[in-house]
Amino acid sequence: MSSSTELTEKKVFLLKSLDGVIFEVEESVAVQLEVIRELIEGDCARPFISLYNVTSEILALVIEYCKHHAETCSGGTSATIADEDLKTFDNEFMNVDENILLELCSAADYLDIKSLFELTCRTLASLIKDRTIIEVRKMFNVENDFSVVEEKAVRKEFAWAFK
Amino acid sequence: MNSSTRDVEQELDRISNLPEPIRCLIISRLPIEELVRTSVLSKSWHDTWKNVPHLYFDLTRMTKACREPFYQVKRNRRSHCARNFLPCSEQHINQLHDAARLVNTILNAHSASVTSCRINQFPIGFQEPVESVEYLTRIKGVQELYLTGRPLIRFGPQKLKPLPFPSWGKTLQVLELSKYTIKDASIFKGCDNLHTLRLKIVKLGKESMGEILTYCKALKEISLLNCTGIENLTISNKNLKILELHNISFSLINICAENLAVLVLGNIQCPASCLVIKAPAVVKLDAFHLNRKDCFEMEELLSRCCGILGSCNDAGRPISNRTFYISPFKKLQMLSLNLDLNNIGEAIILSYFFRECFGLKTLKICLPVSTPLSEVV
Numbered sequence: 001m002s003s004s005t006e007l008t009e010k011k012v013f014l015l016k017s018l019d020g021v022i023f024e025v026e027e028s029v030a031v032q033l034e035v036i037r038e039l040i041e042g043d044c045a046r047p048f049i050s051l052y053n054v055t056s057e058i059l060a061l062v063i064e065y066c067k068h069h070a071e072t073c074s075g076g077t078s079a080t081i082a083d084e085d086l087k088t089f090d091n092e093f094m095n096v097d098e099n100i101l102l103e104l105c106s107a108a109d110y111l112d113i114k115s116l117f118e119l120t121c122r123t124l125a126s127l128i129k130d131r132t133i134i135e136v137r138k139m140f141n142v143e144n145d146f147s148v149v150e151e152k153a154v155r156k157e158f159a160w161a162f163k
Numbered sequence: 164m165n166s167s168t169r170d171v172e173q174e175l176d177r178i179s180n181l182p183e184p185i186r187c188l189i190i191s192r193l194p195i196e197e198l199v200r201t202s203v204l205s206k207s208w209h210d211t212w213k214n215v216p217h218l219y220f221d222l223t224r225m226t227k228a229c230r231e232p233f234y235q236v237k238r239n240r241r242s243h244c245a246r247n248f249l250p251c252s253e254q255h256i257n258q259l260h261d262a263a264r265l266v267n268t269i270l271n272a273h274s275a276s277v278t279s280c281r282i283n284q285f286p287i288g289f290q291e292p293v294e295s296v297e298y299l300t301r302i303k304g305v306q307e308l309y310l311t312g313r314p315l316i317r318f319g320p321q322k323l324k325p326l327p328f329p330s331w332g333k334t335l336q337v338l339e340l341s342k343y344t345i346k347d348a349s350i351f352k353g354c355d356n357l358h359t360l361r362l363k364i365v366k367l368g369k370e371s372m373g374e375i376l377t378y379c380k381a382l383k384e385i386s387l388l389n390c391t392g393i394e395n396l397t398i399s400n401k402n403l404k405i406l407e408l409h410n411i412s413f414s415l416i417n418i419c420a421e422n423l424a425v426l427v428l429g430n431i432q433c434p435a436s437c438l439v440i441k442a443p444a445v446v447k448l449d450a451f452h453l454n455r456k457d458c459f460e461m462e463e464l465l466s467r468c469c470g471i472l473g474s475c476n477d478a479g480r481p482i483s484n485r486t487f488y489i490s491p492f493k494k495l496q497m498l499s500l501n502l503d504l505n506n507i508g509e510a511i512i513l514s515y516f517f518r519e520c521f522g523l524k525t526l527k528i529c530l531p532v533s534t535p536l537s538e539v540v
Contacts, residue, residue: 102181121192122192124189125191133203158199160265
């Protein structure tokens, strides 16, 4: 009896990215995306789900992340080893350029993956931390639309923070 | 993709195009001075920081003036003349006032409500911090508050007498206090929603802890670390899920918590006969001692926890009168202890856990840090 349940095929979902690429993911991975978990729980999940806000490049990364997390958590390893493993994975996973990071961040928000959102926010904050305003502007291509006078006024408002 | 579109993409200002709530969450991880600095990035960033839900102040980072006395204390510690207070010039006092006032200015400029706020090196000797706390709890609706004190300041021959905190209010759910003195527990009146309380290096009045527990009925998690002044700890709370006690000596512990799931007794001193734990739902138990000498006491504590002490003879061997004995740890799944298994008395403790805890899944045993034999004898 038990063997027959094991033999039943794992449920698969097809996720379609913004640029039309289709990814096949198992249910254990798909449920990590809170949006999809809600669909499944509400019984409205169709096997084919279009994700309009995520490009294939980013979706591939997101799936890689979810797969790794799903596998590590379900594997028989003890909690501490799994934790360590996830930490090293997360660190390596965050080793991408700022633009990818930002896209991952908004994708994690859109797909509602809390741990990934938290991770990208933390990484982005660490990029901003201990850098001067000019360096941050350059890193993220933020255009300074203040006039010299205006900027001076803003700086003056919180002068202590710029010392 | 040809090179020109790639270039255009490279120049996109993606971070400013993120929705503001996301930008807020990203920069909410910055310390306050860096957070405020983001206001000059560009016009669209000017007010972003004012909507950040988490604020993190560190007075030692905020002004140079605050940094200096802090390091002075650190140096003093190293040369083994650490004190609870440090002599301070009038100028320093004024600068500290300024920094504390800055916290208020920032809180006033900030426009959204604050979910969590952490303030490090926050003196309570002045009026300004009291105002900040009041503002946070009454107007900002803060839910999580983490405050760390700083060494008391001695001004001339007189020590500054710390002002009491204002009461915490109804919105507060998580409160962590480090390095403060709490003599008057009435500040906890009305903390109906507080579910997590952590006190680290806090000096309490004799009755304070008991009073705090009667005011905060909704507590689910209590953690006391290196606190002094608590002699009797009596907890009777059905909601309590997690209890952590570290480096404290008690003269009495009486815990009655039906739903307690996690119990940590780290380096606790308490006469074994004055320890009563009624916590049948504990899933995880951590009990350890740092030095070998206390370990004997720990052994007694553990035996007591297992409900076997009354029926033990001198050698730690139980007299088999087990009909009256009910194990408080029937549901235990994770156990971590430091035991010397070469010592039969300690090994027996483990055998009790094995006999009583059928659901045990994880077991961690560390050998206590050994001290020279002479000390043990």
